[in-house]
Amino acid sequence: TALLGSIGVVVEVAVRKEADGIKRYTVTSSNAPNKRPDLDTEQGRAEIAKSIDALAEVFVAKVARNLAVEPEDVPAMGDHGGLKVGAAAVEAGLAHRLGSLESLIAELASPAATQRKPSMTIVRTTAELQAAIAAGTDPKTLQIAAAEPLDLDAIKAEAGASAAKAERERITGIHALAAKGFEKEIAAAIEEGRSVEATALTLFKAAQDRGIGLAGIKADATGTTGAQPPKSTGPDTADAWSRTMKKIGG
Known part of the structure; x- marks a missing residue:
């Protein structure tokens, strides 16, 4: 000191x-x-x-x-500055056991006396790592936990279900925009994978080319005779047009 x-x-x-x-x-x-x-x-x-x-x-x-x-x-334990000898020192807690210098040297020289590998502290998150360091853990004994194996089948199944749901919603949304005389545009949008918003713009431009305004498309919506989507309890076609045009700023 x-x-x-x-x-x-x-x-x-x-x-x-x-x-x-x-x-x-x-x-x-x-x-x-x-x-x-x-x-x-x-x-x-x-x-x-x-x-x-x-x-x-x-x-x-x-x-x-x-x-x-x-x-x-x-x-x-040390008798306030006094001395403890042999078994008395062990009994007082000043020594762990009795022995001799020769036995200690032999013990240290034996293979069993090789340095033990320190126990490792496994951390799985950054928070656990910071907590271990804050607690005074020797950084040399810290071990980052191995990454858990990914369940690829489950991931694929979840991705497939999400994609199928998104596709159903896309087709339903496009069918909701259907108006009389635009059956080909509707079918092409579904086939080419266009979004509902992109389909609405296509139909709107096609209607303008034919001299039909947005009000006319809405008015014709209830009389559509093209391919029919699955029956839905949601809003009618005119409402779908209003919502979609708001989303795209029309």
Whole structure:
């Protein structure tokens, strides 16, 4: 453990006198009175004791960590500065077991004494990774969980169902725009995979080319004789035209 501080200046002067011999004087800078505590005084000894107590706290904390006990229990375990020998030390919790230097050397030299692989902490998400690091986990023991295998069949089935639903909705929407005289445009839109909005624009332009306005398309909607879509309980064709033209800004 490092000791830091002792900031200040001290000068020691030796003066030789015939009667008294050599006399030494210590002069300390006024900003560092504790740099040379006077052990002849209670105050000086108390200043030295502060540093000793601080070192003792560090020592006790290390012992408590290595023995997995509470720091406040350590002084009593060690007989408050006394000594424990052999079985008494084991009983007090200062040692794990009895042994000899020779047996310890042999144990360390055996293959079983090879360094154990540290247990790994598996994390699956960024949140778990951040929590592990915040908890003080050694980054070397962190392991990212392997990605779970994808169920391709389930993904394909879900995608197929979504696509089928979207296609049914597209065809239903196009049929809802059907008006008399535009049967070919409706059939082409379904065949070519056009969206409902694109089909509405196509029908609108075709109607303009024939001199028919949007109101005329709506008026003819109820008299459509072309291919009939599946019966629906939804809004009629005129309503479908109104909704679709709003979406495309018509």
